[in-house]
Structures are given as structure tokens and as C-alpha cells.
Amino acid sequence: MLKTGRNDACWCGSGKKYKNCHLAFDQRIENYEIMGEEVPDHKMIKTPAQIQGIREAGIVNNQILDIVGEHIKAGISTQEINNLVHENTIRLGGIPAPLNFEGFPKSVCTSINDVVCHGIPTPERILKDGDIINVDVTTILNGYYADASRMYCIGKVSEEAEKLVRVTKESVDLGLKEARAWGHLGDIGAVISEYIYANGFTVVREIGGHGVGLEFHEEPWVSHIGTRGTDMLLVPGMVFTIEPMVNAGKADVVQDSKDGWTIYTKDGSLSAQWEYTILITEDGPEVLAR
Numbered sequence: 338m339l340k341t342g343r344n345d346a347c348w349c350g351s352g353k354k355y356k357n358c359h360l361a362f363d364q365r366i367e368n369y370e371i372m373g374e375e376v377p378d379h380k381m382i383k384t385p386a387q388i389q390g391i392r393e394a395g396i397v398n399n400q401i402l403d404i405v406g407e408h409i410k411a412g413i414s415t416q417e418i419n420n421l422v423h424e425n426t427i428r429l430g431g432i433p434a435p436l437n438f439e440g441f442p443k444s445v446c447t448s449i450n451d452v453v454c455h456g457i458p459t460p461e462r463i464l465k466d467g468d469i470i471n472v473d474v475t476t477i478l479n480g481y482y483a484d485a486s487r488m489y490c491i492g493k494v495s496e497e498a499e500k501l502v503r504v505t506k507e508s509v510d511l512g513l514k515e516a517r518a519w520g521h522l523g524d525i526g527a528v529i530s531e532y533i534y535a536n537g538f539t540v541v542r543e544i545g546g547h548g549v550g551l552e553f554h555e556e557p558w559v560s561h562i563g564t565r566g567t568d569m570l571l572v573p574g575m576v577f578t579i580e581p582m583v584n585a586g587k588a589d590v591v592q593d594s595k596d597g598w599t600i601y602t603k604d605g606s607l608s609a610q611w612e613y614t615i616l617i618t619e620d621g622p623e624v625l626a627r
């Protein structure tokens with residue numbers, strides 16, 4: 338791609354000349370790069386119009402997860418959750434991103450107990466008292482993607498399950514606080530993993546968060562076991578997910594060889610996950626979907 342000329346229109350769509358808009362911003366990033374930092378390229382920095390589109394997708398995504406929360410209870414099947422997500426997404430003008438994504442057969446992921454993520458809804462799996470379930474909803478609205486997941490406790494769950502769900506949520510909120518412009522992506526994973534291990538749980542290594550917005554999964558990949566001051570520079574306009582998967586037992590996971598999707602804990606222990614889509618701004622992170 339040719340470098341934008343000083344008097345050309347800025348890439349952000351403001352209509353201003355580049356020299357009066359994002360030139361200084363781009364030079365700041367370039368200086369970090371010269372100093373040896375890993376920096377995002379333009380594809381990872383959203384324009385104000387794109388951010389507004391993702392924000393609106395996030396509002397719909399939040400509404401869908403709220404609706405799930407109102408209906409989820411012992412006795413309903415994961416297929417019924419799927420139908421609830423599918424029908425409400427369409428009603429609100431969106432498209433459920435999981436459906437047919439790389440062959441995924443349903444409109445939402447439902448991951449119960451020892452399922453870490455990517456659980457496939459079925460009419461046979463009925464929620465029962467004591468289950469913990471992650472419902473992971475991704476909405477496409479006007480071409481923009483927002484991705485978030487929540488845990489739901491069904492009836493009375495064990496003390497361990499309750500703690501796992503709570504600590505996982507708390508870790509995402511701690512990670513969020515580290516999502517600072519001109520900080521590092523590794524700061525987020527560092528605080529998350531420190532908090533999780535301090536609470537006696539483990540963090541899944543193989544699956545991470547991701548850039549999101551114009552596609553389902555974009556760069557960068559977001560590790561939940563980072564090191565402070567390392568990994569990509571965080572820059573205003575970046576949109577990505579924080580979505581740690583936290584196991585009560587060992588961190589190892591296995592994939593279902595029959596359906597090719599479902600990820601389980603290897604030792605059969607419980608697993609929890611929460612996911613936000615966030616935007617980096619000069620004034621701190623904005624949660625676009627939660």
C-alpha cells in the first residue's frame with residue numbers, strides 16, 4: 338500500500354488532510370516500531386465509522402445475552418438457547434456469526450461444565466440444577482461483528498463452580514483495566530493469569546482472544562497468559578476480545594474428535610469463560626460488547 342501523502346485525505350475517513358489528522362499518530366506508532374516494538378498495522382486500527390458500526394453490533398449482542406439470561410433455567414435444552422439466540426438476532430436485524438462459520442452447525446456456542454468452549458447446542462442436552470454454562474454470542478450487524486459470552490449458573494451450583502465463575506469474570510475486569518493506549522497486549526494476559534493462578538485455577542493456553550469487528554477473527558491474537566511490557570503495542574482504535582477460559586483443574590484441553598468442535602478439559606474438571614469485545618481509546622477501554 339502506498340503511504341498516504343501529507344495533503345491526501347486521511348485514511349480514517351474524517352475528510353481532513355492526512356497532515357491535519359492521523360499523520361502525527363502514525364508517526365508515533367512508527368517511532369515505537371523503530372525502537373523495536375511490535376506495532377499494529379492499519380487493518381487493526383478501526384476508523385470512527387467502523388467503531389460506530391461495531392458499537393451498534395455490540396448493543397444488539399448485549400440484548401441477546403440479556404434475553405438468554407431471562408430464559409435460561411433447568412429443564413431447557415441447549416437447542417432452545419440456540420433458537421432463542423437465532424430468532425432474536427434476526428428480529429433485531431442481525432445475523433448470528435457462528436452459523437456455518439468454518440462449518441459450525443449452530444447459531445451460538447453453549448459450553449457446559451467441563452466443556453471449555455465451542456459446545457454445539459443439541460435438543461438432547463437439557464440443563465439441570467448445578468450446571469454452569471457459557472453462552473457465546475457473536476452478532477453481525479450491517480457487516481460489523483461483536484463477540485461476547487457470559488456464564489450462567491443453573492439452580493444451585495457447587496461452591497467451587499460458583500468461585501470459578503466469579504473469579505473468571507473478575508479476571509476479565511482486571512484485564513480490562515490494563516487495556517491502555519500505548520501499553521502492551523501482554524499486560525492484559527499477565528494480570529489475568531496472575532489472578533487466576535493466585536485463586537488456584539489454571540488458564541487455557543491454546544485458545545485466545547482476537548481482533549474483531551470487520552471479521553469474526555482478526556489479528557491480533559490475545560493470550561491470557563501474557564508477560565507485562567511484551568507483545569503488541571496497544572493503540573487507540575484497536576478492537577479485540579478478552580475471553581479467558583479458566584479451568585478448575587489442569588490447563589490442558591482436548592478437542593472432540595467426532596464433532597471437531599467441542600473443547601473439553603483433559604482432566605474432566607470444570608471450566609468457565611467470560612468474553613468482552615473492547616475498544617482501546619486514549620481515555621481508557623470502552624467495552625463494546627459484554
Ligand code: MF3
Nearest residue numbers: 435438441446455473475484
Ligand atoms: N465466539 C467464539 C470466540 O469467542 C468463536 C466461536 S467459533 C464458532 O471466538 F464457530 F464455534 F462459532
Ligand code: CO
Nearest residue numbers: 484578580612
Ligand atoms: Co471471541
Ligand code: CO
Nearest residue numbers: 473484485612
Ligand atoms: Co465468542
